[in-house]
Amino acid sequence: MEQKDDQKMGKKDSKHFLTIADTIFSPIYPVIAEQIVTNTGIHSGTALDVGTGPGHLATALALASDCTVHALDCSPDMIEICQTRVSEKGLTKRVIPALGDVSEIPYGDNTFDLIISRGSWFFWEDLSKSLTEIYRVLRPGGKTYIGGGFGTAALKEQIVAAMKEKDSDFETGMKERMTSRSPDIITSTVEKIGVTNYSLINDDSGIWLMMVRE
Numbered sequence: 692m693e694q695k696d697d698q699k700m701g702k703k704d705s706k707h708f709l710t711i712a713d714t715i716f717s718p719i720y721p722v723i724a725e726q727i728v729t730n731t732g733i734h735s736g737t738a739l740d741v742g743t744g745p746g747h748l749a750t751a752l753a754l755a756s757d758c759t760v761h762a763l764d765c766s767p768d769m770i771e772i773c774q775t776r777v778s779e780k781g782l783t784k785r786v787i788p789a790l791g792d793v794s795e796i797p798y799g800d801n802t803f804d805l806i807i808s809r810g811s812w813f814f815w816e817d818l819s820k821s822l823t824e825i826y827r828v829l830r831p832g833g834k835t836y837i838g839g840g841f842g843t844a845a846l847k848e849q850i851v852a853a854m855k856e857k858d859s860d861f862e863t864g865m866k867e868r869m870t871s872r873s874p875d876i877i878t879s880t881v882e883k884i885g886v887t888n889y890s891l892i893n894d895d896s897g898i899w900l901m902m903v904r905e
C-alpha cells in the first residue's frame with residue numbers, strides 16, 4: 692500500500708529535515724557511503740537510494756564511487772528539494788531524483804546493481820512488500836544496504852546529544868522506531884519473502900540489511 696498523501700512529508704517537514712541533514716547529520720553521509728562501498732564491494736554501475744529525502748546519502752555515494760544514483764522518495768516536496776541540491780552540487784548527470792513509493796518502485800525488474808536506504812524503512816507501511824519490490828528491481832548479483840544508523844559510535848553520540856537539545860524526545864522516538872525494525876523482525880521478513888542470500892550488520896555503524904539477488 693502506498694503512503695497516503697497526508698502521511699507524506701510536506702514542505703515544512705521537508706525543509707526542516709534539510710536543515711538537520713545539512714548541519715547536525717551532515718558528517719554521517721560520507722562515512723556511511725564509504726561503508727557501503729567497502730561492505731558491498733560495488734564501486735560502479737546503477738544504484739538506487741530509497742527514501743532519499745534531500746538526497747545527502749545519494750550524493751555522498753556518487754562522490755564515493757563511480758555509480759549513477761537514482762534518488763527515490765514518495766514526497767514531492769522532498770524530491771523538489773533533492774533536485775535543487777543535486778543541481779547546486781553540479782551532480783545532475785550522476786544523481787537522478789525520482790518520485791515514487793517503495794511499495795511500487797517505478798523501475799523495471801533487474802535494473803540496479805546496488806540499492807541503498809537510510810532512515811526510511813521505519814516509515815514503510817509493509818516491510819515485506821517493500822523488500823519484495825527492492826529485490827525485484829535488483830539485478831542478479833546486485834546487493835542492498837538498507838537500514839538506519841549514524842556510521843560510528845562517536846557520530847551517534849554527537850548527533851543524539853545535538854538532537855536532544857532541539858527535541859528532548861528525540862532519543863525515545865529513535866528507540867521506538869528501532870523496535871519496529873529489530874533483527875528478529877528483519878530476519879523473519881526476509882525469510883518470509885524467500886530471500887536466502889542475505890546478512891545483517893548490527894554494530895556501531897547501525898543496522899543494515901545486505902541482500903544479494905540470486
Ligand code: SAM
Binds near residue numbers: 694741745765794
Ligand atoms: N535517507 C535520507 C537521509 O538519511 O538523510 C532521508 C531520511 S528521512 C528520515 C525518511 C525519508 O523516507 C523521507 O524523505 C520520506 O519521505 C521517505 N519515505 C518514507 N516512506 C516512504 C515510502 N513508502 N516510499 C519512499 N520514500 C519514503
